[in-house]
Amino acid sequence: MRKNEGTSKSKNPNLRTIEMLGKMAYYYDRIDDRWRTISYRKAITALKRQTDYIATREQAIGIPGIGERLASKVEEIACTNKLRRLESTVTDPNDRILLLFMGIYQVGLPTASRWIAQGHQSLEDLKAKADLTPNQKIGLDHYNDFLSRIPRSEVMAHAEIVRRACSNADAQIQLVVGGSYRRGSADCGDIDLIITKESASLEQIRTILVDTVIPQLFQDGFLQVGLATSRSRSTDRGSKWHGASALPGSQVWRRIDLLFVPWDEFGAALIYFTGNDIFNRSIRLLASRKKMRLNQHGLYGDIMRGEKRERITQGKLLEGRSEERIFDILGVPWRPPEHRIC
Ligand code: DCP
Ligand code: CA
Numbered sequence: 485m486r487k488n489e490g491t492s493k494s495k496n497p498n499l500r501t502i503e504m505l506g507k508m509a510y511y512y513d514r515i516d517d518r519w520r521t522i523s524y525r526k527a528i529t530a531l532k533r534q535t536d537y538i539a540t541r542e543q544a545i546g547i548p549g550i551g552e553r554l555a556s557k558v559e560e561i562a563c564t565n566k567l568r569r570l571e572s573t574v575t576d577p578n579d580r581i582l583l584l585f586m587g588i589y590q591v592g593l594p595t596a597s598r599w600i601a602q603g604h605q606s607l608e609d610l611k612a613k614a615d616l617t618p619n620q621k622i623g624l625d626h627y628n629d630f631l632s633r634i635p636r637s638e639v640m641a642h643a644e645i646v647r648r649a650c651s652n653a654d655a656q657i658q659l660v661v662g663g664s665y666r667r668g669s670a671d672c673g674d675i676d677l678i679i680t681k682e683s684a685s686l687e688q689i690r691t692i693l694v695d696t697v698i699p700q701l702f703q704d705g706f707l708q709v710g711l712a713t714s715r716s717r718s719t720d721r722g723s724k725w726h727g728a729s730a731l732p733g734s735q736v737w738r739r740i741d742l743l744f745v746p747w748d749e750f751g752a753a754l755i756y757f758t759g760n761d762i763f764n765r766s767i768r769l770l771a772s773r774k775k776m777r778l779n780q781h782g783l784y785g786d787i788m789r790g791e792k793r794e795r796i797t798q799g800k801l802l803e804g805r806s807e808e809r810i811f812d813i814l815g816v817p818w819r820p821p822e823h824r825i826c
Contacts, residue, residue, distance in 0.1 A: 497537040501561045502528050504570055511573045514586050516593050525762060527554045529826060581605055589623030589630045619711050629737045633671035642675050642729055642738060645706050653696040657681045662757035668822040674739035678757050686746040690722055693744060698725060708737050749781045751807040756780035762826035771814055783810045
């Protein structure tokens, strides 16, 4: 884990390598190759920590988080300023279209591939001929808005508008800006707002938000649209509201998520919605190794697992409310959000 480097990124001597490995990681992510995506991201994190220029395979292998294959790629970039594997993805016309289509909000590999198989080649094709869900139509209409990163100051401005509306509805509501914003990023992909209230249940918080705050924010012209959640898992049901918002006087729509969290689960939800996703994965794995289980609702103990690590018992709740207590019980030193980047 390391601290968010914010604007000091430009001083990193391995910037070119990091940029090219980042493009490869993005490529593997879109073709759903999870293991390669993770190993590229780990290598990027490791390179970002280096203060020296890494030019050879041997140097790269010596860095924890970089394996043999990745080390060869680091050397190839250093020697040739290119990466052949990356070039083959860039010149592949299907991959270019795949990338274009997967830029649409909530469109993943299966949908993008299906559209290509149906003969669609451009966003105009999709608009004119494809059978689109309401979310996909909105995603297409606001393609560039939803793809562009949101400056930190703008995330704060959106959050302040929601915070004010929440306070007007109920003075005890608490709101924390989560996701990459809480980790200190200079810009964010979307706006994640974690909303709770002391002693309140999920039902109570959802009622305040759905009945009062959200309608008010629509009336004020701040919220533009609600977006249906596509793959709502049973544990998520009713605990999220997805949509788009715009600042007064602005035509730019931003993706905004309101995350309703019962008071008893606030700490576990803070950990989950702060991320990053790789940090979450590793802290969950650590919990599992210690016969505990961590999810967005709490930390559970006395978990029994079978031969294939499948859970036999649900376990008993150890802590949900306090982020610090969860770290403590897990035996992990406290990490401020800015250090939770893996
Ligand atoms: N999250 C996770 N696993 C996922 C998706 C999300 O653990 N598959 C958690 C960790 C993320 C947080 O939810 O940090 C918010 O998800 P986002 O997709 O909004 O990611 P970030 O806020 O980290 O990045 P971005 O700036 O791109 O929005
Ligand atoms: Ca986010």
